[in-house]
Amino acid sequence: MENCVAKSRAVHLPPIEGSDRAAKTFYLLGTGGEKLMPVRMKDLKTGRVAFRLAELGKRSSVRGNVIEIKDEATAYQMAASGKYQIRAQREGDRGPTFVRLGGRAVKDIVLLDRPPTDER
DSSP states (O other), rough: OOOHHHHOHHHHHSTTTTSSSSSSSSEEEETTTTTEBBBEEEEETTOOOOEEEEEEEEEEEESGGGGOOOOOOHHHHOOOOOSSEEEEEETSSSSSSOOOTTSSSSEEEEEEESSOOOOO
């Protein structure tokens, strides 16, 4: 029953994968095989749009512990190191959450050979 509710809400949400907010060169592979797309977020105070990472062991809810990274390659390297958690979102989820490589929700990080192209 809970899955029905989640799926009905997902219909109204814009897709994450392929959006201008989602990473184009990598994604996190969830333990159930689903994609978790790292997303750029807008800082409401500064207006800056960037990936958000936090060092493991530091509270990600504290603003001073969050690192904003504009460069996607740097965000990938930091997330792949296993020393940082990154904001990512499953398709249909309401909002991104911090996840880390080797954590409960993520089993691998996948680097794409090249960014997907729009073939319309």
